[in-house]
Amino acid sequence: MKELILEMEEYASEHNVPIIEKESITFIMKIIKANNIKNILEIGSAIGYSSILMASVAPDVTVTTIERDETRYMECLKNVKKCNFEQKITVVFQDALEVNLSNVSYDMIFIDAAKGQYTKFFEKFKYFLKDGGIIISDNLKFHGHVGKSSEIESKNLRGLVTKLEDYIVFLKENKEFETNFYDVGDGISVSVKKNEKK
Ligand code: SAH
Ligand code: MG
Numbered sequence: 001m002k003e004l005i006l007e008m009e010e011y012a013s014e015h016n017v018p019i020i021e022k023e024s025i026t027f028i029m030k031i032i033k034a035n036n037i038k039n040i041l042e043i044g045s046a047i048g049y050s051s052i053l054m055a056s057v058a059p060d061v062t063v064t065t066i067e068r069d070e071t072r073y074m075e076c077l078k079n080v081k082k083c084n085f086e087q088k089i090t091v092v093f094q095d096a097l098e099v100n101l102s103n104v105s106y107d108m109i110f111i112d113a114a115k116g117q118y119t120k121f122f123e124k125f126k127y128f129l130k131d132g133g134i135i136i137s138d139n140l141k142f143h144g145h146v147g148k149s150s151e152i153e154s155k156n157l158r159g160l161v162t163k164l165e166d167y168i169v170f171l172k173e174n175k176e177f178e179t180n181f182y183d184v185g186d187g188i189s190v191s192v193k194k195n196e197k198k
Helices: 002-014 022-034 049-055 070-082 115-128 155-173
Strands: 039-043 062-067 089-093 106-111 129-138 177-182 188-193
Touching (some): 002 049, 002 070, 022 106, 022 129, 022 188, 049 062, 049 089, 062 070, 070 089, 155 177, 155 188
Parallel strands (some): 039 106
Antiparallel strands (some): 177 188
């Protein structure tokens, strides 16, 4: 397991795969443990690094993870097999915005895919979260660019960063969720779904 994790870190750096920072995944694993989270939906598998670590928190934690890039999806499947997590991790090869989820509800959703689509992911997948469930989003600082979009010259990058800035406002103003922001790794938010009034 430890060896596989190191292998994945090496693969990611060689192939420019943006896997989560150590500090951030450690933080998320603590949240999973502390809240007794059992089933997780992840948007953006890449090569399975974060899914495998999240699934390793306890024997009964399961993860469904979605990836639209075929090479990464194949690599993810390979890694899930290597650690014998086929029963714990389901990898879905599709664009998350096109996925049809059946009638499941998750304890936690981890958003870590295209940075320009975070609000869309949140709005789509919040219906699959239990009351009291948690939505975690990664890369809210986007390598220090967030909050400084007006200074960015590249139009593409500026567009992405502006969308992340809008997402942060969206989270702050969202009345269904209580969101806290953490200066961990590349910036993480934890949004807890409020219980519906009885
Ligand atoms: N969670 C991973 C890293 C994910 S990197 C880890 O920390 O180990 C982001 C991934 O999201 C990329 O592999 C990219 O192909 C994928 N992605 C981006 N937009 C997507 C979408 N709309 N649907 C599915 N996957 C998407
Ligand atoms: Mg990330």
